[in-house]
Amino acid sequence: MTPGDENGAGSSAGTGSLAGTSLAGTGVSPGAGYGPAHVLAGEIPEPDKEARHDGDAAAERARAERAVEEVAADLEARGARAGGEAQEVLGAQALMARDPSLAAEVGELIERGVAAPRAVFDAFGKYRDLLAAAGGYLAERVTDLDDIRDRVIAVLTGLPMPGVPARADEPFVLVAKDLAPADTALLSKDVVAAFVTEQGGPTSHTAILARSMGVPAVVGCAGATAIAPGTSVLVDGASGQVLLAPDPARVAAARAAEEARRAVLSAATGPGATADGHPVPLLANIGGPRDLDSALANGAEGVGLYRTEFLFLDRETAPSASEQEEAYRAVFEAFPQGRVVVRTLDSGADKPLAFLPPPEEEPNPALGERGLRMFRRYPEIMTAQLGALARAAAGVSAEVQVMAPMVATVEEAEWFADACRTAGLDGAGVMIEVPSAALRAADLIRVAGFFSIGTNDLTQYALAADRQVSAVAGLQDPWHPAVLDLIATAASAASAAGKGCGVCGEAAADPVLACVLVGMGITSLSMGAPALPWVRAALSRHTLAQCRDAAAAARSVTSARAAKAAAYAELPGLEALAL
Numbered sequence: 001m002t003p004g005d006e007n008g009a010g011s012s013a014g015t016g017s018l019a020g021t022s023l024a025g026t027g028v029s030p031g032a033g034y035g036p037a038h039v040l041a042g043e044i045p046e047p048d049k050e051a052r053h054d055g056d057a058a059a060e061r062a063r064a065e066r067a068v069e070e071v072a073a074d075l076e077a078r079g080a081r082a083g084g085e086a087q088e089v090l091g092a093q094a095l096m097a098r099d100p101s102l103a104a105e106v107g108e109l110i111e112r113g114v115a116a117p118r119a120v121f122d123a124f125g126k127y128r129d130l131l132a133a134a135g136g137y138l139a140e141r142v143t144d145l146d147d148i149r150d151r152v153i154a155v156l157t158g159l160p161m162p163g164v165p166a167r168a169d170e171p172f173v174l175v176a177k178d179l180a181p182a183d184t185a186l187l188s189k190d191v192v193a194a195f196v197t198e199q200g201g202p203t204s205h206t207a208i209l210a211r212s213m214g215v216p217a218v219v220g221c222a223g224a225t226a227i228a229p230g231t232s233v234l235v236d237g238a239s240g241q242v243l244l245a246p247d248p249a250r251v252a253a254a255r256a257a258e259e260a261r262r263a264v265l266s267a268a269t270g271p272g273a274t275a276d277g278h279p280v281p282l283l284a285n286i287g288g289p290r291d292l293d294s295a296l297a298n299g300a301e302g303v304g305l306y307r308t309e310f311l312f313l314d315r316e317t318a319p320s321a322s323e324q325e326e327a328y329r330a331v332f333e334a335f336p337q338g339r340v341v342v343r344t345l346d347s348g349a350d351k352p353l354a355f356l357p358p359p360e361e362e363p364n365p366a367l368g369e370r371g372l373r374m375f376r377r378y379p380e381i382m383t384a385q386l387g388a389l390a391r392a393a394a395g396v397s398a399e400v401q402v403m404a405p406m407v408a409t410v411e412e413a414e415w416f417a418d419a420c421r422t423a424g425l426d427g428a429g430v431m432i433e434v435p436s437a438a439l440r441a442a443d444l445i446r447v448a449g450f451f452s453i454g455t456n457d458l459t460q461y462a463l464a465a466d467r468q469v470s471a472v473a474g475l476q477d478p479w480h481p482a483v484l485d486l487i488a489t490a491a492s493a494a495s496a497a498g499k500g501c502g503v504c505g506e507a508a509a510d511p512v513l514a515c516v517l518v519g520m521g522i523t524s525l526s527m528g529a530p531a532l533p534w535v536r537a538a539l540s541r542h543t544l545a546q547c548r549d550a551a552a553a554a555r556s557v558t559s560a561r562a563a564k565a566a567a568y569a570e571l572p573g574l575e576a577l578a579l
């Protein structure tokens with residue numbers, strides 16, 4: 001049975017008026033994937049608004065509680081079978097299902113006569129709205145909550161459980177509005193050729209899991225769920241193109257390109273360096289110990305950005321000192337010979353933490369109390385974090401470094417460096433992600449041990465384009481020469497002071513831009529682990545002089561698009577990577 005058959009539809013692949021039609025989304029996991037579309041169907045219908053139970057509220061409550069428990073236990077069981085990162089994700093979802101305040105809300109509605117399915121729908125709806133309003137990472141958990149709700153309602157109403165087949169005759173392209181962890185956890189590369197979703201961003205579960213599985217994925221692809229089940233689909237997880245019913249020559253060409261690309265990627269091994277041997281340590285961005293396997297598998301030489309706020313998300317109180325210490329030590333011990341750069345909490349804006357609320361509603365959270373500014377308000381949280389880091393670093397052989405996010409002034413950098421010294425952590429660094437810090441990098445480097453450029457925020461602030469507003473996503477382009485100039489200013493200030501200047505924003509994961517960054521004097525590059533082989537390969541194919549020429553060419557033009565084209569022209573040999 002093919003997935004198309006299972007959906008009961010199944011237009012014949014490769015024929016009809018669809019041939020050659022393409023849809024566009026955001027590529028979040030590179031590679032080419034081809035197969036029949038399995039369109040995740042069967043949304044659970046909204047239970048009747050007026051539905052009342054038969055008057056026995058206690059029995060109805062018990063029925064609802066059993067259904068929730070059945071779903072939570074099923075999520076845990078799936079997690080146990082899947083293991084690894086999926087187990088953590090599904091465990092967190094089971095925890096969400098068992099949230100006592102949700103149960104209380106459901107119970108209250110049932111006491112008022114509402115039938116269990118409707119009570120579940122309404123109670124979950126309330127929490128859904130809260131999460132959606134919080135924005136950022138929390139808003140992306142809405143899909144998880146909806147999935148739990150649908151599963152509980154399915155149990156209560158006897159409908160089939162929503163989900164994806166765990167097996168198929170041939171690998172399929174999984175198409176959905178969005179995917180919940182429970183949908184994807186048990187899938188393997190042998191079953192799924194690619195993911196395509198209408199919703200979701202680069203930090204959605206679809207993107208995270210697709211990358212960790214090494215399966216091509218495109219998210220934010222409008223119109224995807226209108227694809228007829230069974231239609232053959234060719235997905236380019238780098239460009240974000242989704243081609244419907246492509247002709248066989250096109251598919252063969254994509255497969256050949258993919259094979260050639262894999263060969264190039266696997267040919268570049270060892271520490272990062274240009275073709276003429278200029279070393280550029282290639283480091284991983286991680287959110288916690290669970291990302292270590294992928295970092296090590298992709299040959300990370302250390303960690304360039306440990307985003308510690310992931311340890312603090314989804315909880316009402318800060319993790320205890322010992323819990324923090326344990327998480328930090330696990331990362332330090334994974335790189336006994338490497339460097340591990342820990343960023344202290346970057347709470348606020350796109351990463352709100354429930355227990356560190358800003359004092360008032362902020363009209364522009366990205367310009368509000370976030371990052372280091374939040375520590376000014378809650379210094380005890382900083383002291384506890386720095387203390388845990390210092391204890392975890394004691395006795396490990398990794399070179400542990402600490403840096404602060406969202407530094408705008410020399411005073412802030414000094415304040416942070418002093419706090420680090422007091423905790424026993426010398427040589428604190430600062431992130432360069434605010435234009436003022438880049439422009440006056442020569443002042444900042446006197447008090448900072450090193451720089452790490454956060455190009456995601458630096459681009460947001462340089463172009464005044466909120467990272468979270470999709471309407472201005474076009475401006476969020478680190479290739480813009482204004483951003484390149486800011487990076488070059490910071491890199492040369494660090495170099496003049498004999499200190500390091502890395503990049504840990506998404507720009508470092510773009511293999512072409514990575515060459516340009518090295519050409520501007522960037523001394524290390526840190527990225528999501530799956531990008532490491534691509535960047536390693538791109539660097540290994542170019543000399544430092546070529547990288548410098550590419551940087552000069554990119555800075556000599558007036559737009560992001562022209563900068564990319566100019567750099568590309570100076571870097572022959574990138575065709576093999578099909579970038």
Ligand SMILES: C=C(OP(=O)(O)O)C(=O)O
Pocket residue numbers: 305307346433453454455456457458504505506
């Ligand atoms: C690395 C960065 O930090 P984050 O994406 O976590 O804000 C950045 O801003 O580029």
Ligand SMILES: [Mg+2]
Pocket residue numbers: 405433454456457
């Ligand atoms: Mg940032």
